[in-house]
Structure formats: C-alpha cells, structure tokens
Amino acid sequence: MxxxxxxxxxxxxxxxxxxxxxxYHDDRMTEKLKLMRDFSNWDARLRRQYKIIYNNNADRAEKLWQTYVDFMIEKYNDSYPDGxxxxxxxxxxxxxxxxxxxxxxxxxxxxxxxxxxxxxxxxxxxxxxxxxxxxxxxxxxxxxxxxx
Incomplete structure (x- = not known):
C-alpha cells in the first residue's frame, strides 16, 4: 500500500x-509462499503472535492467511503486470x-x-x-x- x-x-x-x-512475483517467490502457507511450517512464536491478532481463533487466522497466500500466488501478476x-x-x-x-x-x-x-x-x-x-x-x- x-x-x-x-x-x-x-x-x-x-x-x-x-x-x-x-x-516481482516469480517461481522462487511462489515456492516461498507455498511453504509459508501452512501454519505448521511457522515457528511456534510466530504462530502464537498471529493467533493473538485473531483473538486466539487459530482456524480463522490460518484460513485468512491461506486465502491471502493463494491470492498472491494466483493473482499477483494479473494485478501488477509490471511488478x-x-x-x-x-x-x-x-x-x-x-x-x-x-x-x-x-x-x-x-x-x-x-x-x-x-x-x-x-x-x-x-x-x-x-x-x-x-x-x-x-x-x-x-x-x-x-x-x-
């Protein structure tokens, strides 16, 4: 923003x-995003902090994060064709x-x-x-x- x-x-x-x-969104960034998509790949401290933001609703936090990551993987280049x-x-x-x-x-x-x-x-x-x-x-x- x-x-x-x-x-x-x-x-x-x-x-x-x-x-x-x-x-820029490239294959390397796609791989990083795929790895970051799964909360189980995050360290415990980071997961805990992210859950706090969503009032300890871990399912909601993970769902919103995964929706964001999926959007970035699928739509970044459509939204920003020149980066x-x-x-x-x-x-x-x-x-x-x-x-x-x-x-x-x-x-x-x-x-x-x-x-x-x-x-x-x-x-x-x-x-x-x-x-x-x-x-x-x-x-x-x-x-x-x-x-x-």
Missing amino acids: AVIMAQKFVDNVKNLILQAPYI LLGPKENGQNNIVCPTAIFIEQCENFRKEFRNGKLIVFESCGHFLQRRASIKFKENFENFILNNN
Whole structure:
C-alpha cells in the first residue's frame, strides 16, 4: 500500500519505509509462499503472535492467511503486470522521496529507488523489528530524523 500511495501522490509523500515487500512475483517467490502457507511450517512464536491478532481463533487466522497466500500466488501478476512499482521511466519508478528499505529483495529495490538507502539485517526476514529490535529502532529513528 505504501508503494502504491507513494507512486500516486509523489509530491505529498515525504518519506517511505518499506519492510519485506516484494515487487516481482516469480517461481522462487511462489515456492516461498507455498511453504509459508501452512501454519505448521511457522515457528511456534510466530504462530502464537498471529493467533493473538485473531483473538486466539487459530482456524480463522490460518484460513485468512491461506486465502491471502493463494491470492498472491494466483493473482499477483494479473494485478501488477509490471511488478508492484509499475511502468518505469529511464529504468526507475517515479518515487523520489527518501526511502528506507528493510527487505529481502534489496537489490531489486535498491536499483529502482533514486533516493533509496539499503540497510542490511542479516537473517531477519519479514520480522526484523522483532529479531533485531535495537538495530531496527536506531536505523528507523536515524532515517526519520535525517529526512525531515
């Protein structure tokens, strides 16, 4: 959603912070999504946190997650035929605001954001603020303070 809003309202979005989105859907991403689809493949702590969001209704949490994953596998390329960032000018998208990028697909994003800054968190994945909370907080605060 943040990327879409930044594209639509280029002059109004002053900073952008991205964590673990993916911009292209390929066979590698399909395999990752299939693995993530089954709650039994998640670590116990992550399953517990996800269930809490849904008032400990594990069946509902799993069903909603699986519906989301199935949609991403089947419809991502239909919804975003040019990838999440859409058509490009001179090889880049139109987002020009300072962008902190906390993601796995860092090379794809780094190449496409004119003012992007790559911040590497080893072995953190989608939940880096939980696994490297101090480093995340410091980088997040630095980004906000230095780009306003």
